Amino acid sequence: MSVSTQRFTALDVFRGMTVCFMIIVNTPGNGATTFSPLLHARWHGFTPTDLVFPSFLFAVGNAMSFVMPRYQALTQGQVLGKIFKRTFIIFLLGYLMYWFPFVHWEEQRLVFNPIGTTRIFGVLQRIALAYGIAAVLIYFLNWKRALIISIFGLFLYWALLLLFGEPGAELTLHGNAVLKLDTWLIGSQHLYRGEGVPFDPEGLLSTLPAVANVTAGYAIGYFLQKKGNNFEALAKLLLIGCLLLAISYAWNLVFPINKKLWTSSFVTLTVGLDCILLGMLVYVIELLHKTNWTYFFKVFGRNPLFIYLLSEVGAILLNFFRVGDSSLYKAIYRSLFMLLGGYIGSFLFAITFMLCCWLVGYLLDKRKIYVRV
Incomplete structure (x- = not known):
């Protein structure tokens, strides 16, 4: 692998990580039972979640x-x-x-x-x-x-x-x-x-x-x-x-x-x-050449804006469609994830939603489809 390709690999991984975690923190199964590191600071202060968006700008x-x-x-x-x-x-x-x-x-x-x-x-x-x-x-x-x-x-x-x-x-x-x-x-x-x-x-x-x-x-x-x-x-x-x-x-x-x-x-x-x-990332990917773990994040990093937009539109549609008196979003959480406990269930819902978005990105990557603006 050439030096320039490696640099793009590190960039794709960094950018992919930001998109991955943006989706996770934006789509908890239940906001009231979300682990505190996955919440923004209420006003002054800082949490790991607060790093995600500025990191995307940094990657841009x-x-x-x-x-x-x-x-x-x-x-x-x-x-x-x-x-x-x-x-x-x-x-x-x-x-x-x-x-x-x-x-x-x-x-x-x-x-x-x-x-x-x-x-x-x-x-x-x-x-x-x-x-x-x-x-x-x-x-x-x-x-x-x-x-x-x-x-x-x-x-x-x-x-x-x-x-x-x-x-x-x-x-x-x-x-x-x-x-x-x-x-x-x-x-x-x-x-x-x-x-x-x-x-x-x-x-x-x-x-x-x-x-x-x-x-x-x-x-x-x-x-x-x-x-x-x-x-x-x-x-x-x-x-x-x-x-x-x-x-x-x-x-x-x-x-x-x-x-x-x-x-x-x-x-x-x-x-x-x-x-x-x-x-x-540069140390691990470029100097140690440990890249076996990077593909998961590269999928996000190769179509970052598209996958982020997909996640937001997907969440909007799940909240729009109804199942009885509840949204489809809440119905899925209550029937499949809430049984695992409030906090664990909410977190696993977010992980599952993120993986669904990753699957779309994976299919696009396999077909060499990269959505550029």
Whole structure:
């Protein structure tokens, strides 16, 4: 196996892991009986689940470091066309996913989902915007300047939250600038309500620091390509990760780690952890050449956006179709998994759902079908 192929293997595995765990944490059989590490932190704080989404953004940037050099043979118009097209399609898919299946049950009859209350921002939308902004910055300014601008953006975001949040409550659920901007821009009817009140954890303003997850992923990908697969490069990667962890914990004292606000300390923490995790994968896959275990995750990594979208649409449909007074989702959990116990049953439901998504990815991979946007 060539060096370049191995690098793509490590990237596919890293990206595949993020998709795999995104599906697991998003589809528990019963949210009330979910193991705490598989739940997001309620507000300030951090759990393993909080690492999943930023890791996907990091992987997006890592993949860009292999793709961007190919753009040198294209005109500026062609490059921007590719970037804007991909950004638009991913954003649109995210928007349509939240509107889907376009109807809902209300007193045993189907009622159309009004477009006026459809959630506008979300996971795919954040991926689209963070990718688009990072790609434009890197293309026009090179990755070093883009990374510097992203770091500046982390401090700018901190300042914006302090300046435009409610005094004394700028980092609370009800008084932050992210909520204020989203409410002013699109209205509370278009916001996520999973917190019990209108608030979107993927709001527009908090996309600013998320761009740094992508540019950092690009920088690390570029670093590995230039330095090669050797212990010196891995040592530096691990040192970068440890340094970022120290910065994040120090920053947490004045700007708390918070996934739902995507605070700057959250960015440095997640990028630091991703550097360490990626370093571990590079060591095992590329230096030790232990690859027998990697295919499972490569299946996810080769069609990441498609499999993630499939998992979300699948969960939506299982909750939409009815079995008596219950959704098909709940009926399957209660009849097959709840008998194993609340927490174990909920976890095994999520694992089973993830494996079903993996099977689709496996069939696509065997047929060499790779869905690209």
